[in-house]
Amino acid sequence: MAKQENSMLNPELLIELANNKMPYGKYQGWTLYKLPEPYLAWYKQKGFPAGKMGILLATLYEIKVNGLEYLLHPLVKK
Template structure:
């Protein structure tokens, strides 16, 4: 769900990034926010999963690519 103001991150999405664990693959059971950029870049090239997980991973990719991890720190 998008935030009312497109310039402000949706707090619910940010909370999911620090609480949800990767459900499969090399980094199974690791918190999404702890996934390395290289893994997110791999998804960027190969295609993100469909649905909610894909949206979260794309959001995390943008956060990490732009040096915005500080948005997640207070939520941990």
């Protein structure tokens, strides 16, 4: 778990959340930071996927439930 917690503090993850797209599922093609909070809460309950996508979604969940989405807005590439 310590490795995942350290990964969640990586500033590059924030850039990825602001610009990468969801690769699969109901919200395929959506920019990650735009995913709705209920969808992320569903993943939290079900279990985030393994690997990098799981880390990204778990990080985004924490950002959203703590009202910190504004931190991602300046990182969006125009």
